[in-house]
Amino acid sequence: MNVQLDTALLVGLMVGVAVWLILHRGFVRILFGFLLLSNAVNLGILAVSGDPSKRAAPVVDVAGGGTMVDPLPQALILTAIVIGFGVLAYLVFLFYRLFVDNDTADLETLAEAPEAGAAPPLDDKKEAAR
Numbered sequence: 001m002n003v004q005l006d007t008a009l010l011v012g013l014m015v016g017v018a019v020w021l022i023l024h025r026g027f028v029r030i031l032f033g034f035l036l037l038s039n040a041v042n043l044g045i046l047a048v049s050g051d052p053s054k055r056a057a058p059v060v061d062v063a064g065g066g067t068m069v070d071p072l073p074q075a076l077i078l079t080a081i082v083i084g085f086g087v088l089a090y091l092v093f094l095f096y097r098l099f100v101d102n103d104t105a106d107l108e109t110l111a112e113a114p115e116a117g118a119a120p121p122l123d124d125k126k127e128a129a130r
Contacts, residue, residue, distance in 0.1 A: 007047040014040035025107045027095045034091060038084040042077045049073035 014036055021033030049070060099105050102113060 004047060004051075007043065011040050011044045011047065014043070027098065027105045027107060031088070031091055031095065035084075035088060038080065038088075042080055042084075045073050045077055045080070 018033045018037035018040060021029045021036065024030065024033075049072075095105065098110065102110055104110060
């Protein structure tokens with residue numbers, strides 16, 4: 001039981017730090033927060049799956065007939081690692097394009113800058129000419 005409590009506290013700490021990093025304005029910190037959050041969720045899924053000690057491997061031809069380890073959490077974690085890596089690669093590419101296009105990685109500066117494809121505001125002279 002003590003191992004589960006330690007793991008739960010570690011998952012809670014990792015989620016807290018990840019949320020704190022995601023709420024920052026710098027895009028690099030958001031990337032690190034996303035990485036930490038995905039690892040915390042994977043660790044949480046592994047902790048919920050139970051203690052695998054004194055259990056047999058999940059093989060169909062087990063002669064002992066004892067309890068077997070559930071292979072589903074391991075498969076979910078492996079899938080989550082692959083999906084998390086793909087999303088991280090997308091976010092890194094997005095960060096690269098934002099930096100190249102705007103010469104900044106600060107989200108506050110990006111929010112203040114006008115959009116590249118946005119139409120310029122109408123002048124009063126143009127409205128009077130209509």
